[in-house]
Amino acid sequence: MKAIVRVRLKRDVLDPQGDAVKRALDHLGFEGVKGVRVGKLIELELDPALATAPDLEQRLRVMADEMLANTVVEDYEVELVS
Amino acid sequence: MKAIVRVRLKRDVLDPQGDAVKRALDHLGFEGVKGVRVGKLIELELDPALATAPDLEQRLRVMADEMLANTVVEDYEVELVS
Numbered sequence: 663m664k665a666i667v668r669v670r671l672k673r674d675v676l677d678p679q680g681d682a683v684k685r686a687l688d689h690l691g692f693e694g695v696k697g698v699r700v701g702k703l704i705e706l707e708l709d710p711a712l713a714t715a716p717d718l719e720q721r722l723r724v725m726a727d728e729m730l731a732n733t734v735v736e737d738y739e740v741e742l743v744s
Numbered sequence: 745m746k747a748i749v750r751v752r753l754k755r756d757v758l759d760p761q762g763d764a765v766k767r768a769l770d771h772l773g774f775e776g777v778k779g780v781r782v783g784k785l786i787e788l789e790l791d792p793a794l795a796t797a798p799d800l801e802q803r804l805r806v807m808a809d810e811m812l813a814n815t816v817v818e819d820y821e822v823e824l825v826s
Binding site: 668669670683686687690692693694695696697698699700701702703704705706707708709711712713715721724725728729730 | 750751752762765768769772774775776777778779780781782783784785786787788789790791793794795797803806807810811812
């Protein structure tokens with residue numbers, strides 16, 4: 663089983679990386695892109711013991727809170743993928 | 745309109761960042777995570793002119809090929825979000 667954690671900068675936080683990508687797209691002549699935000703796509707391969715734990719989602723949230731996301735400036739979503 | 749480009753390392757490419765995250769999770773006592781892969785979640789805000797272009801998906805693929813992904817070691821998926 664796999665879990666996907668999507669980590670994004672909070673809406674009101676500046677995204678220098680996204681801005682750099684946008685400038686590069688403009689520079690390469692790609693028109694029509696008003697803004698770019700860059701986040702993390704973290705895929706966790708889970709072993710069966712964890713995958714079947716009743717509190718799996720909760721444990722994933724604790725991992726995200728403590729390690730995968732900086733919750734001061736980032737939000738995250740957890741998705742389970744069988 | 746928004747487009748999401750998910751960029752992942754190709755399956756057979758080593759992921760030092762993912763390995764570092766896994767070691768940290770182990771170190772913090774999170775059991776049951778067999779592997780971690782870290783990718784990019786790129787969100788593009790599109791202006792109406794581009795959003796309604798008949799070749800929008802093709803133009804996004806060219807952006808990904810030329811700029812958003814390193815196609816030597818990365819794969820990508822493009823998704824349109826209204």
